[in-house]
Amino acid sequence: MNVIEDEAGWDIEPCDEIEPLVQAVGRMLRVFREAAGMRVADLAEAMRHGEDMIRKIERGVRIPRPEFLDKADQLLNAQGHLRAFMEDMRRARYPKKLRELTQLEERAVELLFYSSHNINGLLQTPEYMRKLFGMRQPPLSEEVVERETAARMVRKEIFGREPAPMLSFVQEQVTPERPIGGRMVLRRQLEHLLEVSELRNVSLQIMPTDLEEHAGGSGRIQVLKFADGTAIGRSPGAFSGRPVEHPRDLRILELRYGMIRAQALTPGESRELIERLLGRL
Known part of the structure; x- marks a missing residue:
């Protein structure tokens, strides 16, 4: 399995x-x-x-x-x-845990994501998704690749939700630079990042590679906040990688994320960087 x-x-x-x-x-x-x-x-x-x-x-x-x-x-x-x-x-068609994740995202009023290896799933184009799933080892069957791509696309419906949640993304600079799928797939992916970054409820920032101080050394961070004041978060470098809901644990993840946002390029500077990368293709 x-x-x-x-x-x-x-x-x-x-x-x-x-x-x-x-x-x-x-x-x-x-x-x-x-x-x-x-x-x-x-x-x-x-x-x-x-x-x-x-x-x-x-x-x-x-x-x-x-x-x-x-x-x-x-x-x-x-x-x-x-x-x-x-x-x-x-x-x-969608795995149970993914259905549960989608339900959490549908409830969230604020979502915080720091991604260090690939472009966050909510920001990916279908072509980029397929290439990522297609590179998994051991290889996934074509049917599994298509199913997981379709499932991830369902999650992207969050961008059209009303009322719109606040979404904050911080991406390592290498993620929009890595040519997953080749030149044309990367071009469309970068164009999509620019389109999403224009949404009023979205903040997209790039963490520059040449930064001397970096609060994201422990890996990805995800925090989902809900209207009732509760939240759930996860980071592979904290709490053994398990999801956490206790306010004390969440405070640690939010502190790290806040430092990462402060160290990253501003949304405007990040757009300029993505535009420069796009211009090189």
Whole structure:
């Protein structure tokens, strides 16, 4: 079983708790296909998918996309029985811990992120995400890469949330410099960073490499604050890397993050740096 650590810092493990439901949906698809007098090849052609994918869905070894169920319901005259599972399959495509992380981010009114190795997951373009997942060792299957990319894209809906949360990002200078995916992928990623940095509720800062003093030596920091005054935070260099909620522990993470922000370039200076990097491509 693949274990993936999300860029926000929480470990994510694809779970099999929804396997019976996926298998039930697969059996239902087969029943409606056969009732419609269609072979696997016929349904595959009508759906514009490969026969192998249809067989995997019917065997319950592949989670169907919601839009697949929507179209299949219409083609097979399932009268809403397949469409009824669209939301379940949407949730099933994402690991349980990632669903929990997304729920935390949906509740947060302020989010603080310091990233030292890669561009933070909430700031990544789909192409950048795929390249990162594709470089994991041992290699992930194409299906896992696509699933994790789709799951991370769902998290990006936070930028369109109302009321908008406050988001603060500090990125090590090496993260926008490292050519993940090559020149064109990096170009689009840098353009996206500039676009996001223009949002009124977003602060994006770069920590320069040549800084003599650096409060981020302990690695990534993530703090999510909620409307009721509670919060949760995590850093691999503190509290054995486990998530913490006690005010005393959170104060340590916030103190470190505050120092990092003070040492980093201002948002304006950071934009200028990203523009210079973009101009070199």
